[in-house]
Amino acid sequence: MDDYCSVVASDCIARNPAEPEFHQAVQEVIESLSKVIDHRPEYRKAKILERLVEPERVIIFRVPWQDDAGEIHINRGFRVQMNSALGPYKGGLRFHPSVNIGILKFLAFEQVFKNSLTTLPLGGGKGGSDFDPKGKSDNEVMHFCQSFMTELARQIGPDTDVPAGDIGVGGREIGYMFGQYKRLRNEFSGVLTGKGLGWGGSLIRPEATGYGAVYFASEMLATIDTTLEGKTCLVSGSGNVAQYTVDKINQLGGKVVTLSDSSGYIYDESGVSPDKLAYVMELKNIRRGRIAEYAAVYPEAVYVPVDPTLNYNPLWGHKADCAFPSATQNEINEIDAQHLVDNGILMIAEGANMPTVPAGQTLFIHHKVLFAPGKAANAGGVAVSGLEMSQNSMRLGWTREEVDDRLRIIMKAIHHACRDAATAYSEPTNYVDGANIAGFLKVADAMMDQGLV
DSSP, rough: OOHHHHHHHHHHHHTTOOOOHHHHHHHHHHHHHHHHHOOOOHHHHEEEEEEHHHHHHEEEEEEEEETTTEEEEEEEEEEEEEEEEEEEEEEEEOOOOOHHHHHHHHHHHHHHHHHHHHTTSSSSEEEEESSSOOOOOHHHHHHHHHHHHHHHHOOBBTTTTEEEEEEEEOHHHHHHHHHHHHHTOOOOSSSSSSSSGGTOOOTTTTTTHHHHHHHHHHHHHTTOOOOOOTOOEOOOOOSSHHHHHHHHHHTOOOOOEEEEEEEEEETTTTTHHHHHHHHIIIIIIOOOOOOOHHHHOOOEEEEEEEEEEEEHHHHGGOOOOOOEEOTTTTTTTTHHHHHHHHHTEEEEOOOOSSSSHHHHHHHHHTTTTTOOOOHHHHHHHHHHHHHHHHHHHHOOOOOOOHHHHHHHHHHHHHHEEEEEEEHSSSOOHHOOOOOOOHHHHHHHHHHHHHHOO
């Protein structure tokens, strides 16, 4: 990293103390961009990097709500509107106890580059709350969502900021928030994506992030003249992204042998077949149970509970051809990465946001493992969110096949853009540099065109 880029990164860290995830995201991107800045001195003069790491707007607000027993609770709500150079802010809402401003700034920063890569006119943002929907009744979740949206509605709109779902925010939560927004603003608009199919949602939206990650993985594998057929795959998580990653891998002839949640993971050597996946979807989406129940229903599978004394995750120690980390940030540490390399992993596509620590990324790149960072591999979710916005604007709905075909084309284009940028400025197989640089150039040029704002 050159001196200028190092100073920008150091200043950002100093201005944003106690936000390690944001620091990590900024350092990774700026390290890649140091390969570009010397070729484009106008970016340095206009202080594009300094402006890029500073959110355009950060909103923090109180969210009071009442549970079924009449007790009052107070949560904190956030929206980070990071960059609108390419279009209205776009990015999910996360409801989870771990949510804080640093995590949301990291997610919003990543979202800027991810949205740029989709080729759609979308800016980047992220939001959420430290509210935990687990264990709450539908009525309690509704009360919280209505209170949350009562304040957030002041800050969003179909041409300003269009949130979507993320961890803890699915169709139920989107529905409650949309209803409250409609009530407050007296308008039926495409202000949220991930809506129900009967009232403005898009086919393939639930599947999009998982499907997109597998489409991107397929493009990477094609560069070494192979496919997913017959490949053994490790998938972490068991939520929306993981579920549809498994679904698409099954469709393409691969075999998934792991799934996980915060309590532990299952290893099923025979593979998570379509029937078993249907059980997981019912378990997680309807009953909201734990993955341990899988092993009770399918005794050929082994359940391994989380061991807090370990400094690695044994899920990543199983021998496999491909890995799809689809749970949360920093779930693959350096030891996990070494286990994957030692076991001959061919390809890793990140379904989650930044699930690999920097040392792990370096290890994969050094060993020439095909490694797709989340901002490229998991861009399918926001891509179909953008397609949902288009359908809302035109007051029409596309067929499942039309949306899936557009998603496949977008993921192919993202792969092509990453590969081209990596070839021009780094190494053809360095998808981290490729994704960061390709996403940056489009945003930076738009910022230059729009002046000092």
